[in-house]
Amino acid sequence: MSATLISDIKTTFKDKFNAEPLLIFSPGRINIIGEHTDYNDGFVFPAAIDKGIAAAIQKSDNAVCVAHAVNMDETIEFSLDALKPSKEGSWENYVLGVVAELQNRNKTVGNFNIAFVGDIPSGAGMSSSAALENSVVYGLNELFDLGLTKEEMIFISQKAEHNYVGVNCGIMDQYASMFGIEDHALLLDCRSIEAKPYKIDFENHELMLINTNVKHSLSDSAYNDRRSACENISSLLNVKALRDATKADLETIKDQVSPENYQKALYVIEENERAENASKAMEAGDINLLGELIYSSHNGLSKQYKVSCEELDFLVDQAKESNYVTGARMMGGGFGGCTINLIEKGKAAAFETKVSKAYKEKFNKDCSVYSVKLSDGTKVVN
Ligand code: GLA
Numbered sequence: 001m002s003a004t005l006i007s008d009i010k011t012t013f014k015d016k017f018n019a020e021p022l023l024i025f026s027p028g029r030i031n032i033i034g035e036h037t038d039y040n041d042g043f044v045f046p047a048a049i050d051k052g053i054a055a056a057i058q059k060s061d062n063a064v065c066v067a068h069a070v071n072m073d074e075t076i077e078f079s080l081d082a083l084k085p086s087k088e089g090s091w092e093n094y095v096l097g098v099v100a101e102l103q104n105r106n107k108t109v110g111n112f113n114i115a116f117v118g119d120i121p122s123g124a125g126m127s128s129s130a131a132l133e134n135s136v137v138y139g140l141n142e143l144f145d146l147g148l149t150k151e152e153m154i155f156i157s158q159k160a161e162h163n164y165v166g167v168n169c170g171i172m173d174q175y176a177s178m179f180g181i182e183d184h185a186l187l188l189d190c191r192s193i194e195a196k197p198y199k200i201d202f203e204n205h206e207l208m209l210i211n212t213n214v215k216h217s218l219s220d221s222a223y224n225d226r227r228s229a230c231e232n233i234s235s236l237l238n239v240k241a242l243r244d245a246t247k248a249d250l251e252t253i254k255d256q257v258s259p260e261n262y263q264k265a266l267y268v269i270e271e272n273e274r275a276e277n278a279s280k281a282m283e284a285g286d287i288n289l290l291g292e293l294i295y296s297s298h299n300g301l302s303k304q305y306k307v308s309c310e311e312l313d314f315l316v317d318q319a320k321e322s323n324y325v326t327g328a329r330m331m332g333g334g335f336g337g338c339t340i341n342l343i344e345k346g347k348a349a350a351f352e353t354k355v356s357k358a359y360k361e362k363f364n365k366d367c368s369v370y371s372v373k374l375s376d377g378t379k380v381v382n
Helices: 003-017 092-104 128-143 150-165 172-179 219-237 247-252 259-283 287-304 310-321 348-363
Strands: 022-031 046-059 065-069 074-078 112-118 184-189 194-199 205-215 325-330 336-344 368-371
Touching (some): 003 022, 003 112, 022 128, 022 172, 046 172, 092 128, 092 150, 112 128, 128 150, 128 172, 150 172, 184 259, 205 310, 205 348, 219 247, 247 259, 259 287, 287 310, 287 325, 287 336, 310 325, 310 336, 310 348, 336 348, 348 368
Parallel strands (some): 065 112
Antiparallel strands (some): 022 046, 046 112, 184 194, 205 368, 325 336
C-alpha cells in the first residue's frame, strides 16, 4: 500500500471538500490459478496486493453527493433519491452501483463526498473495479454505521457490478480484495465462500506480472456469454453449477452441445481440478508441478475457453522459451491485461529485458512489468 497515494488523496479531499476524511485502502488482486471457475461455484487461488484504490470519504451537509476520480480528473454529482446507471464503461457506475445496492437492501446512507485515486492500471486484470467497489461499500458502512459484515459487503460490490456495470462477475475479485492476508494467497471455495490461506514464500521462486497494456473491446459481452454457456450446460447436466460435474458427466451430453461449448465446460472442470491440485503442489513444495499446472491453465484459457489474445499468448510463449520461468498464464477475465509468471529468483531482470524487447518488436508497443507484494484486504488507514 503506497503511503504517498494515501497522503495525496487526503490532501485532495481536504482541498476539495474542506473536511477531515475517513481514509480507506482497498487492494487489487492477483490470481495464481483457478480462472473463470468462480461463477461456476469452483475454486480460485487469489491474493490481495499492495496496489489498489485509496479513497477518502466523509458525510456531507449538501443536497447532493459528490464523487471525484483523481486518475480521470473527473467529478460527478448525484442525488440519492434518483440513482440510475451512468454511461456504459464509466467509473461512475462502480460508485453509483454500490449505493444503489445498499438502498436495495434498505440500508440508509446520507449524502457524502468521496475522492479516490488508484495505482492499478485499468484493464490490467488486477481488479481495480473490485477495489473501488469495496472501498465505497466499506467507507459507507463505517460512516453510516450500516452494520454490514465483510461478506455482505462483497456481495453488494458484486451486485453493483452485475446491475450497474453490466458484468456478471463471480466473487473472486471482491473476496480477495476484502479478505486478503499479508504474504498469503487464499484458496477460496466460491460455493461456501470459505478460504484457506497459504503462506507464499517459495524457496527459489517469485511471482512477476507482465501487463500487455491492451484491453480488447467486447471483453464484457464475451465474459457474460461464457457465464451463460456454463450455466446452460449445468442445467443440461441437472447440476447446480459446473463445479458439480465430472468429465464423464460431460460426455453424456456431448452431442447436445456445440463443440465450442463442450470445450468451454471441459476447461472449467479441468481448471477447477487444477486449482485444487495447485494447492496440493504448494503443500508438497512441488514448484515444478505448480508451474506445469499454471502453463496448462493458460493453454486451456487460450485454446478451450478462448479468452486469451495474441499479446497474452506471446508473453506466455516467451516464458516457455525461458527455462527459468516455471509457469506462466494470463490472469483475470482475459482479452488483455497481465500474465502472471512463476520465475526463479534472480532472473526477473533478465526476463524483463528479454520480454520487453521482443514484445516491442512484435507489437510495436511496450509491456510493463510489476513485482507485487501480497497484502491485507480492504481497511481503514487513518
Ligand atoms: C474477472 C471477474 C472474476 C473472475 C475472473 C476470471 O476478474 O471479475 O469474477 O470470473 O474474471 O477468473
